[in-house]
Amino acid sequence: MGRDQVTRRAVVGGLSGLAAAGASGAFAQALPAPSQPVTLNIIDVAGQLQLTQAGIDRFRAQNPKLVSRINFQRAPSPELPGKLKAQQDAGRVDIDLVLTGPGAMSDGVQQGLWIEVWSKYPDGLPKAADTYHEQALMMQRNFGRDQGVAVVYSPSGPVFEYHANKVKTVPKTAADLLAWVKQNPNRFTYARPVNSGPGWTFLMAMPYILGDRDPKDPMKGWDKTWSWLKELDDGIDYYPAGTAVTMKELGEGTRDIIVSTCGWDINPRALGIVPKEVEVFALEGTRWVPDTQFMCIPKGVPNDKVAVLLQLMSFMLKPEQQALTYDKGYFYPGPAVKGVTLAMAPQESQDVIREYGRPIYDKLIAELPVEVPLAPDRLVAAFRRWDQEVGARKSKQ
Template structure:
């Protein structure tokens, strides 16, 4: 027994020495860890297979992965309560810009860059140009894992909408002429909702599209007028698409992925169309991997490896998926030809030829920064959706 104990000590010492020599955090003797991943963006459609591939490749590091879905607006409060209680039930969050922003503002996330640049070597150099700009939104607190030049776009039933709006004024006129036939989801929990919210200041010519409190006079006035002919605001985009597909509504706001994916899944009829405002500006979108503060060290070492793995081309190619976050990949040199055959078939069948021209012809901008986005959500909740959000 004494010999075995002595041998274990020597092996641990060798492990630590080797790790130190290569600048790594050695976990040779550690048991595999369980990882709890919470998704507040629908991102697991794009990344779950990649996360599972990491577990399959590294059984020495990961014993199990649990996947959970949660609404973005509720997550920051839940994490804050756990951290106050000294608990760390959530190891990794995949989020859109909504919960990312709220978590940055409330100090919930671990600082990854530049603090952990040794464990995450060269990650910023992996991103394609558009996604690289979106990575800055994370302010070092998250790593972008998927990317979409989003919208805002209008999706409609061509059998019911023949006079497709080309301006916000025309959209308002259509809505008033067809009350209860246009809806969109609460921006704080909807990619299309917040893209519409952030895209309007550019289309309307507001004073400062990046300042929702002092620079969006035209946007807030427009949304209050539009509110009069909208029956209610669903809590998420899925409910919107269900009502659109069932024929309860004739039009909604959308983004590229939320146009392609519900039609590919049969939730929305394939023949439904999209339109864009004449002077639209693309407000790009992304999903991020973030780590809540309080995750133990032995898990952090594994999570950093997992993040690096998810940015490899093979895992990024999986994010084309069924068009949910079109195109999907955030890193350079991951063409559609690298995607699974099913993904290629879906994009070829349900993608829009007009997207290429729109993406090339219209300008692209970043979404609001974390503080401004939270302020915009709060103002919308208070002044627009207060009485009608379900």
């Protein structure tokens, strides 16, 4: 395994980091329950409600003395950090909980937007090492740190979906894909990485696939990747703002190949957005770049709400709620905690994954190495550089 692949040594390092964070618990502030039920304002910038809203609604129903109402809203991930920072600077935060992927999570860590829940309230959450499975614990350590709480996990991607009746010779290597895109202009695309799970896994996987000098350094170590992406750009007409558009275009037949992930492959086919018969491939040299979504409490949220949110976060890490995250394959497999199997999921989830899941995913999950994604500051730098050098002329909001 490579030096940055997920290993037990890396996880042990993560455990020690979390233990160090928890050591400050003696100084943590104890939070009393609210005197009356609170209204929670939750914003989703990662499509996470599809996986977690049922569990969140269940918490509200079971805790009427804590929560009177929950308001849900959705927004694009790139817009959230600036909006939240403006509220915090004005001393008027009206967002109580953020459901986010690594993009806004990383921006928030860099800008100091989140409460350090693991270190400030160590008794308010379950012990991470006892709760998360190995890969989710790695993501908690590298992205959630002591601020976000990992709630769902997927080995993610990248994989490529394609119409088998249109793509007669399936690309096997990065060179093959580049040649195909040049020979078939405007028949391939991927979404802007900062706002797309498939987009960001693709961006981080290409340095491994291309054999770049330092896959962990997008500014100094990705010479082959930036060159390849710019050459690929010659055959791409535009980059959609989000993944859903790429799925729609694949389903309509205006694209023959798109970048995808396990969940984005399974779920749109189950929903009828993409034809069931669409196939997938992975390039030679592919490494899994895992994806995780988090729950984050912004700084400035009142203590009575923080007390309730800590209970909600703990509730969402219980096996009963984790089993709901199998959903319709949207973030396959989904659970971030140990010991949650498909047999524990609702029957509808089991049926969907049985019909639309792919045996090849179990094979690839077992065979392909898993890489630690870029650290938050380097991920933000990679997004910025992609926006400036690759997507600037062709991205659509």
